[in-house]
Amino acid sequence: TSPFAWLRTRFYYLLIRLYFDQEFSVEExxxxxxxAFSVVSKLLSQRKLDxxxxxxxxxxxxxxxxxxxLLPDSHRDALAADIDSIMYTTEGDVxxxxxxxxxxxxxxxxxxxxxxxxxxxDEVPGxxxxxxxxxxxxxxxxxxxxLTANYEFQREFTEGxxxxxxxxRIEHPRLLE
Numbered sequence: 157t158s159p160f161a162w163l164r165t166r167f168y169y170l171l172i173r174l175y176f177d178q179e180f181s182v183e184e185x186x187x188x189x190x191x192a193f194s195v196v197s198k199l200l201s202q203r204k205l206d207x208x209x210x211x212x213x214x215x216x217x218x219x220x221x222x223x224x225x226l227l228p229d230s231h232r233d234a235l236a237a238d239i240d241s242i243m244y245t246t247e248g249d250v251x252x253x254x255x256x257x258x259x260x261x262x263x264x265x266x267x268x269x270x271x272x273x274x275x276x277x278d279e280v281p282g283x284x285x286x287x288x289x290x291x292x293x294x295x296x297x298x299x300x301x302x303l304t305a306n307y308e309f310q311r312e313f314t315e316g317x318x319x320x321x322x323x324x325r326i327e328h329p330r331l332l333e
């Protein structure tokens with residue numbers, strides 16, 4: 157990320173701690189986001205969409221139900237990310253906003269890079285290359301794909317609101333389109 161973007165996100169984290177949640181920790185949020193990403197991606201892969209209620213917004217869940225039913229098995233298998241296979245995680249964007257009723261919200265977009273051994277073609281529709289990593293020697297060769305996913309987490313900070321983060325956007329580029 158650019159230095160400007162890094163400073164911007166750190167400034168927003170400071171605002172969150174000062175005005176919304178004095179106990180907010182970037183490290184704890186990131187660890188929780190990784191766990192949520194792993195759980196949600198596995199449930200998507202297994203088509204257990206009913207178990208996503210409460211974790212994912214109703215709007216996103218409706219879109220996912222339509223998209224998941226159309227996915228080939230190889231793409232569906234590639235959605236699953238074991239927490240140990242997450243190679244890199246970073247914030248994409250942090251926003252603080254108020255709606256017309258005066259409710260306060262914070263949303264944080266998290267970007268994940270993970271390894272997955274699903275059987276994907278070397279190229280996917282649109283001519284995009286899928287990055288591959290080969291482990292082992294010729295006799296025990298194991299091919300894994302380096303895939304990306306973007307999940308946006310939102311929490312309402314209005315007094316009396318539940319203190320839960322909800323996933324309001326799920327993107328698995330080249331897989332879930």
